[in-house]
Amino acid sequence: xxxxxxxxxxxxxxxxxxxxxxxxxxxxxxxxxxxxxxxxxxxxxxxxxxxxxxxxxxxxxxxxxxxxxxxxxxxxxxxxxxxxxxxxxxxxxxxxxxxxxxxxxxxxxxxxxxxxxxxxxxxxxxxxxxxxxxx
Numbered sequence: 001x002x003x004x005x006x007x008x009x010x011x012x013x014x015x016x017x018x019x020x021x022x023x024x025x026x027x028x029x030x031x032x033x034x035x036x037x038x039x040x041x042x043x044x045x046x047x048x049x050x051x052x053x054x055x056x057x058x059x060x061x062x063x064x065x066x067x068x069x070x071x072x073x074x075x076x077x078x079x080x081x082x083x084x085x086x087x088x089x090x091x092x093x094x095x096x097x098x099x100x101x102x103x104x105x106x107x108x109x110x111x112x113x114x115x116x117x118x119x120x121x122x123x124x125x126x127x128x129x130x131x132x133x134x135x
Contacts (some may be wrong), residue, residue: 002036004029007114008046016108018127023104041114043122048074048113050101054083061086065094069132072113072121075101095126
């Protein structure tokens, strides 16, 4: 199902499967994809954050990876997962890639985040999947 994600900055991405189908202002995407589901976020939609140091401490590898999603992280540097053998599998399960954050362009993997005016992360999307949403 095609989903349009839009933020308060009026930037929007159309996501189909795990890829970005198009990037434009929200009105253009609504016109181009009239049957799409639309998620309107109360923050700025933009590429996610990269993480290049040790992951935050938490009781389990899964919770350490989740701590990154809460910050809008959409990619980790290779060495970031090396201090615990459970981190690599935990990151892979949620779809957190090793490398650099992906730009918001058509035909790339749909990895992005939405940030509130105070800088906190409202939502994180990896491979087209909503993996974190602040309640």
